[in-house]
Amino acid sequence: MSVADEEWTQRGIDVNTPSVARLYDYYLGGKDNFPSDRLAAEEILSVVPEVRIAARENRAFLGRAVRFLAEEGIEQFLDIGTGLPTQGNVHEVAQEIRPDARVAYIDNDPIVLAHARALLRGIKGEVTVASGDLRQPEEILQTPEVRKHLDFSKPVAVLLVAIMHFITEADDPRRIVTTLRDALPSGSYLVLSHGTHDNRTEAAKKGTKVYERANSPLVLRSRTEIRELFDGFELVNPGLVWLPEWRPDDFPLYDDPSQALIVCGVGRKP
Template identity: 50%
Template sequence: MSAASGINPNIPHSARVYDYWLGGKDNFAADRRVAEETMAAVPGVRESARNNRAFLGRAVRHLTAQGVRQFLDLGTGIPSQGNTHEVAQAEAPEARVVYVDNDPIVMTHARALLTSTEEGRTAYLEADVRDPAAILEHPELREIIDFRQPVALMMVALLMHIPDSDDPAGLVKAYADALPQGGWLVLSHLTLDLAPPQVAADYLAATGRQAMRRTPRTGEQIARYFDGFELVEPGLVAVSEWRDTPLFPDEIPWMYGGVGRKL
């Protein structure tokens, strides 16, 4: 991969590290070095990333089978393989997807990689997910998404990057309030619930030395994000266990995931 204008290939970036774990090609040597170092420090992190992406795909396929044709995907990262619009439009070519991210590096990659079916629509908004009012009233979003019809709100591996000081529960509520009755929430989140105590302690020590912080939360905390939604079976579970046999058996489950329908 050659570096597009505005991208420094010598500085590792979290979205490209994640892309490497997913088996993508939109990463550089610096990203791969950090990815391998993290894999050495956090057992099962690559499998967890792949299971999280597989969960996204299964959730989107489930929703398209329910007739959903509109997706608002927040904090999307680089559009790696198996992203929301690829899965949705493979099932329903007329599906419409709006991605939101505020990272210039992600946006540079997105503009280069963005494709859509002729029948559907796909767009990227460069905006901060912590400003729901600006996003929900954005003219391009309103042009593509009709909030009078079912909409799936995708918050996959997003809220773990939102500290408590930014009120993640309030953010979920602000977006959920814009959904019509019968809208959907797809959410996954980092947890330490399922890791052995010493492994969890080692994770906290390792990530505490990193510049980019992630906030793991308990299943009880994550379940509260689904207030006002009815969780579909099997509920809030390890992402690898949501409605399928995992493609990549978890060494340690690091992520909870769930899908809920707005009451």
């Protein structure tokens, strides 16, 4: 165990159980991960090598969606399951277009929170970081940092990017999204991306088995099930599509968009 690993262990962090946030960081080429994460990630990549590119496509979709929303006039963002900070964070993209855009980052991973707070320490006013678990959306909505930072009488964009596929059926994903939707005023948006088993079924099963050792299981759903999470929202063009198909501004990294493994969409609350 390295000195850094020992420091996290002393702070009560389990460095031996793979974390979905740190796995994602590894796929993106980050360094905020531990040996347990790297071993699990490489096992997944040996079965589904497209996962690394899918992670990059997912990050690119997030940037395009935030840019679209800012151009549509959205100035408030609630990013749940934000993950470890990297290039093109939500506040950076939004504030290029709307300098006064306000972003609340929510995560339940202590390492994510520590890194996010360190990164954002010098940013005044427009950004806040808070601990919260997507499985308890009511608590997130009542978190003092969120209530103080965002005005729910005005449109808010809720970002659930590559996070809902870590919510089991026992946690009732539809209830979670409905709770968030009902708290939003008209003109708000939902940004969602979600892994699906509609493509490469056998590889998806093997990858899912690896995630059983992580701090959250991977629950892949059908496109129909994912579309149901947008109930109460009007999908903006081009609808629910593979990641590289959502308003691309560059050439895709591969010819078959289904190799992105994840579908995505943006919905507006009427």
